[in-house]
Amino acid sequence: MKLASLIPCIALLAACGSDQYDDLHKFMAEVDKSVPRKIEPLPQATAYEPFAYDGVNLPDPFKPRALKLSEASRNTSELAPDPNRRREPLESYPLTSLRMVGTMQQKQATFALIGADNTIQRVTTGNYMGQNDGVIVGITETEVKLKEKVQDAGGDWSERISSVKLADSQEKK
Numbered sequence: 001m002k003l004a005s006l007i008p009c010i011a012l013l014a015a016c017g018s019d020q021y022d023d024l025h026k027f028m029a030e031v032d033k034s035v036p037r038k039i040e041p042l043p044q045a046t047a048y049e050p051f052a053y054d055g056v057n058l059p060d061p062f063k064p065r066a067l068k069l070s071e072a073s074r075n076t077s078e079l080a081p082d083p084n085r086r087r088e089p090l091e092s093y094p095l096t097s098l099r100m101v102g103t104m105q106q107k108q109a110t111f112a113l114i115g116a117d118n119t120i121q122r123v124t125t126g127n128y129m130g131q132n133d134g135v136i137v138g139i140t141e142t143e144v145k146l147k148e149k150v151q152d153a154g155g156d157w158s159e160r161i162s163s164v165k166l167a168d169s170q171e172k173k
Helices: 002-016 022-034 071-075
Strands: 099-106 109-116 119-123 134-139 143-151 157-165
Touching: 099 157, 109 134
Parallel strands: none
Antiparallel strands: 099 109, 109 119, 134 143, 143 157
C-alpha cells in the first residue's frame, strides 16, 4: 500500500524536474544581462542662498493706502460725485438689476416706471439711479438714458452714458 502511494509521488516529482521551462530560464538570463547594473548618482544639490529682505522702507502691501492724485485727476475732480448728496432709493441697485416697465406723462412731464425687486419707482429727468451716481438725462418710450460717474484705478473720474431699456412683455411673465 505504501509503495502504491509512493509511485505517483515519484512520477509527479519527475514531471516537475523536467526541463519544460528551459526557454523561460534562457529568456530570464538574457534579460538579466541587458539590465544595466550601475545606477547613476544623483545630481549635486545647489547650496541654499538666503535672501535678505530690504523692504523695511517700502510700504506694507497689506495695509490700505490712499491713492495719490495725479495732475490729470485734479482736473477731473469737478466730475467727482458729491459725497454729501442725499441718496435716492434706486441708487442701492446695480443698473443690471433695474428694468424699465413703462412711461407715463403728467402735465407735460414724462416719467419712467422702473422696477426694482418687487416694487415700481417713478423717476424723471434729474433723478439718480444705479450705483455709479447715474443721473437721468433723458427718457423715451423705450429707454432711460443716464450719465454715470466712474473712477478708474488711477483715481481719475470720468463720465459714461448708460441706459435701461424697456422690458419685453415676455420678461414680465
